[in-house]
Structure formats: structure tokens, C-alpha cells
Amino acid sequence: MDEVRRRIRLKHYSLRTEQAYTGWIRRFIFANEKRHPRELGAAEVEGFLTRLAVEGNVAASTQNQALSALLFLYREVLKIDLPWLKEVVRAKRPRRLPTVLSRDEIAALLGLMDGRPWLIANLLYGTGMRLMECLRLRVKDVDFARNEVLVRDGKGGKDRRTMLPRVLVEPLQREIERARRLHERDLSAGFGETRLPHALARKYPRAAREFAWQFVFASENRSSDPIDRRERRHHFDDAILARALQRARRQAGMVKPVSAHTLRHSFATHLLEDGYDIRTIQELLGHKDISTTQIYTHVLNRGGRGVVSPLDRAG
Incomplete structure (x- = not known):
């Protein structure tokens, strides 16, 4: 998590973005019994996002924020290029x-x-x-x-x-x-x-x-x-x-x-x-x-x- 914060600050993201991203990454890890993200893959990410939408009943913007946090974790922190991440569908935000x-x-x-x-x-x-x-x-x-x-x-x-x-x-x-x-x-x-x-x-x-x-x-x-x-x-x-x-x-x-x-x-x-x-x-x-x-x-x-x-x- 220290490396996550370091990378976020290196990219000059706001403090609120840092708090949001670290929060989602922590929730993702705990939702998967504290397994290291390197051991997780498409099934776990899709399952986590699906539970947010179905069980958590979160808004599309919230689900997309969680996905952005996980994308940042894998691409910027773990330096893992996972092709399946590009296939994860972002929730469509309603136009209000x-x-x-x-x-x-x-x-x-x-x-x-x-x-x-x-x-x-x-x-x-x-x-x-x-x-x-x-x-x-x-x-x-x-x-x-x-x-x-x-x-x-x-x-x-x-x-x-x-x-x-x-x-x-x-x-x-x-x-x-x-x-x-x-x-x-x-x-x-x-x-x-x-x-x-x-x-x-x-x-x-x-x-x-x-x-x-x-x-x-x-x-x-x-x-x-x-x-x-x-x-x-x-x-x-x-x-x-x-x-x-x-x-x-x-x-x-x-x-x-x-x-x-x-x-x-x-x-x-x-x-x-x-x-x-x-x-x-x-x-x-x-x-x-x-x-x-x-x-x-x-x-x-x-x-x-x-x-x-x-x-x-x-x-």
C-alpha cells in the first residue's frame, strides 16, 4: 500500500483520489481473503465488481471508480500487463x-x-x-x-x-x-x-x-x-x-x-x-x-x- 501511495503521488493525483484508490484496493484484497493481487485474475476482478453492483447496489460511477483503482494497481504498481483487464466492461453511467x-x-x-x-x-x-x-x-x-x-x-x-x-x-x-x-x-x-x-x-x-x-x-x-x-x-x-x-x-x-x-x-x-x-x-x-x-x-x-x-x- 505504501507503493500504491508513492505511485499516486508521483503522478500528482489528488489526495481524494489517493484515499479512494487505496480504499478500493484494500477492499479488493480483503474480499479475496487477503491474497496478494498477483495471485488474482479476471475472475476475481469481475466477481468483485459484480458484487458491488448486485449486492452493494452501488452507482455506475462508484463501480467505475473501483475498476479504475484496480487498473492502477495492476498497471502502475505491480507492472503487470493483463490483457483481460481491457475486456472488463465499465458500467454505463446514466445520463441525467x-x-x-x-x-x-x-x-x-x-x-x-x-x-x-x-x-x-x-x-x-x-x-x-x-x-x-x-x-x-x-x-x-x-x-x-x-x-x-x-x-x-x-x-x-x-x-x-x-x-x-x-x-x-x-x-x-x-x-x-x-x-x-x-x-x-x-x-x-x-x-x-x-x-x-x-x-x-x-x-x-x-x-x-x-x-x-x-x-x-x-x-x-x-x-x-x-x-x-x-x-x-x-x-x-x-x-x-x-x-x-x-x-x-x-x-x-x-x-x-x-x-x-x-x-x-x-x-x-x-x-x-x-x-x-x-x-x-x-x-x-x-x-x-x-x-x-x-x-x-x-x-x-x-x-x-x-x-x-x-x-x-x-x-
Whole structure:
């Protein structure tokens, strides 16, 4: 398992991917009476994935994640090229339309939030960022002069730019000033070093202690880094935001499910409603394929010609 973690970090996979992959590999080994994966083959892998679907009743995305973990184990860690792995069929993910809030629902939801969760939720809806892209935002990547946010190392390892809503300039400046005070306090206490992505810590040894590299949404307290166990100040806990969103949803009397990603879906849909072209929205969202962005045209019922029901014309 140590070698699994080493290979994952060598390839710069995220901590969450590391946790997911090691979890699935451990479950696979235990499901086969702790036999070494070298002794296992197609029957065991297919049996494990089948039990997940039939007995565990997991979603297709979960089953595919388990398969990806096992593919990584055999190809990258054990260096075993097993032709039968290519024949293992990935579960087909159902195509579902995203949940989107109306503008009134967005206003009601955000109006019932306060503090840092309010600012983060507004930033998610106002910029279209993914949750972790927002929480991992560094001070240097907020450009107030150009009203832009630079999203570093987004999904697929790509950078992109998105707009910074003008109404969030002052609240975000106050948040950055708060981060500055926390950083100065950490430096005085002998800390103040943040985790840098990939090998930047070796390339720029002093950068980790510079304010520019600190998280905008710095956590209240320092904690032990799960990778190297060094005490650092990490970013805001996403679980706190999730609870704040659910609390606001209940207070607003909404029956729709609401998550941080719902705000991103609403951002894209509302831009389409305002007449922005789909290529622009694709760039703002950081989608690799235009077909991913086109799903929002179906949310609007504007696929093709935007058909009007004959019942609405009957009167």
C-alpha cells in the first residue's frame, strides 16, 4: 500500500483520489481473503465488481471508480500487463439532467446564509468554479484590477480564467485581509508554511511561506497534513459549507436537492438564459468537450428549436 501511495503521488493525483484508490484496493484484497493481487485474475476482478453492483447496489460511477483503482494497481504498481483487464466492461453511467435553481431560488438560498459559507456559495454561483477549485484558491490568483479569478490546476490539470463578480470584491478583500492576519500570526509562532502543488516546494523553497501562496479561505486552525504530517493551515472545510447549504435549503422550503455543484449548474444555465454562447460558457466552466456543456441546453428545453407545447397554443 505504501507503493500504491508513492505511485499516486508521483503522478500528482489528488489526495481524494489517493484515499479512494487505496480504499478500493484494500477492499479488493480483503474480499479475496487477503491474497496478494498477483495471485488474482479476471475472475476475481469481475466477481468483485459484480458484487458491488448486485449486492452493494452501488452507482455506475462508484463501480467505475473501483475498476479504475484496480487498473492502477495492476498497471502502475505491480507492472503487470493483463490483457483481460481491457475486456472488463465499465458500467454505463446514466445520463441525467443536472438540478438547477431558478434565480429566485438562488436569491432565497443565498439570502439565508451568512459568514464565510455565504461568501463561498456566492463565489461558486458567481464564477462557476468547482467546489475544490474555490476552496483551494490562492491569494495570488485573485486579480482585483482585472476582476478575474485564475483557476489553477483545475480538472484535467488545466488552468483557466473566470470573472470575479463586482459585488464580491469588497467581501473577498476582507477575506484576504483575514487570511493575512492569520498568516502573520502563524509566522510569529514559527509556522506559516503552506502546501505547494507538485514539486514547486523544491523549485521555490521560500514560496511556501509567502503570503501570495496562502489559501484565500484559510481554515480557522492549523492541522496535521495527511501526507507528510507537518502542521499547516489548510483551507476551509467543505463539510461546513455543505451543512450551511442544507440548512438554508430547509429554511427556504426548497424540495430540490442542493449541493455546491448545484450552484455551478445554475451559473451555466443562467448564462445560457442571458444569451451567452455555449463556447464562452465551456471556457468558463473548464469543460474539455463541448458535449458536456451542451447538457445545459436540455435543461432549458432549447435543444434544437426550443419546442413549445401544442397545449400552450390550444387556447
